[in-house]
Amino acid sequence: MSLRPPPVIPRTAGIVFAAACVALGVVPVVLDLSAYAHNQLTFLFITIAGALAWNWMGGFVGQISFGHAAMFGIGAFVAGRVSLNLHLPVPLSWLAGAVVAGVFAIGAHPLLKLRGPYFSIATIGVGEAARVVFTYWEGFTGGSSGLSLPIDGDLKYQLYWWALGFAALVAAASVVIRRSSFGLKLLAIKADADAAADVGISAPFYQDLVFVLSGAVVGLSGALYASFQSFIEPADMFGFDRSIGFVLTAVIGGVGTALGPVLGAIVFVVVKLYLLDSHPELHLGLYGMLLILVILFEPLGLAGLFRRVVRRLRPARGGGS
């Protein structure tokens, strides 16, 4: 029987991925990066991890969340409070932020009975409710004056490798999920939750599981971001702009593709860097245009574009078929 489906993860792809991680790991040492570039790369890694984790829910399960800022903010404030008040080592405080954000995501269980646009609208409500609650919860978040964390130059320098490792792990997890039987179940739920139940897949269980995982990872990215910024305030951390940011990065990069959000995050951060400073009013307009272009011409985003280019090039190199 000619039953040879492709291997779960092609070996060359694994090698390229590992090499890229190692290269990025030695870049600051070898190239003597400016502090600015060093920090922007750190920010990029944090953004990548968040975008990838959003995509587990939005892309793999197909439930588009406009409320992930809630988990991002909770991760950040819990981590901040744990390191400030309990004086635990910073990495432990990050972990605490991730766990609490994941637990918060379990609370989304009733929402997950909704599908499609109904789910999306409900997540807007949850995100905004979280923003209001945490803005008024001054004892915890410092209210509108925010929370200042001790400024630690060494930590900020080291954060580069923490963030890189984190992003690499999340990227590897994305690929493994996408290619595994677990990912297959998620895609089946995305296609038709009722038909999935008819072949023995419990949509509620897997949705809950993925939402918790996605929430915990986004919470962890929020916690790293808190250490990165040293100052966090609820209006910004829980802001609707952040929730939209997750959606934008994933959609521009390629919703449902394993690694598309990485590309989306790169575009997002670069646009932010080069347009936010010079033309702060322009960058949202540009995202809007990118979004329209993606939806009209390449629903799989930059990843889809990338695949198309690869397909074009391949026959030329391989000499036919």
Add this chain to the structure above:
Amino acid sequence: MTRLVIRGLTKRFGGLAALDGVDLALREGEILGVIGPNGAGKTTLFSLIAGSLRPSSGEILLDGRRVSGLPAHRCVRAGIVRTHQIVRPFGNLTVFENVLVAAIHARRPGARPGAGHARDRAGEVLEFVGLADRMTQFPGTLTLAGRKRLELARALATAPRVVLLDEVIAGVNPTEALAFAQLIRRVRDERGVSVMMTEHVMPAVMSLSDRVFVLDHGKQIAEGTPAEVVANPQVVAAYLGTEAEQAVAS
């Protein structure tokens, strides 16, 4: 031996009883045809057995174990699987993946569920329904008959003891219909699966079924061999109307 026992099964939607006190038994290795006019409650009956709907009252036992009230995915794991009248393939997965995802939870005595096991099983089932050469295609590229085969393959991949086929033959051309009837017989003969099927294509049901069960307005009106059922005046009345009604109509 009796595989599936249904006692006093009732489903009400508001004031309307879509199914009203149905008693039914499906034997091991049997093909049972369920027929009835449109709106008789056939699909409701299937939805109740498959766990897509919860019964208002009554019970369903699979090999003596109560399965009524279980959600659909638990019914599948217990061994009852259904196919849909309107095929519902996972359009974003290949034909192979469509079947693979159904095979993941398949449990057979002695065989542990696992990825490798599921792959073998998915390949074997696709071979069985005659779609082995379409594995890497997407369901959208298949003909209707092909998608119906896929629907059947997906159901079989779950390693069921009972399969409920909702109008699998309807809508395909006569040659395909004949091949499909053959396939359903092989599901019973070679895989030992008990089959319950509804069908509008009467010759197909009558030639395939060991027994036929007739529903009308949610109630059982007849049960027996195809020959007995066809001769039953109540069945004829349900399908064609009584003489008095025909007189009024004409």
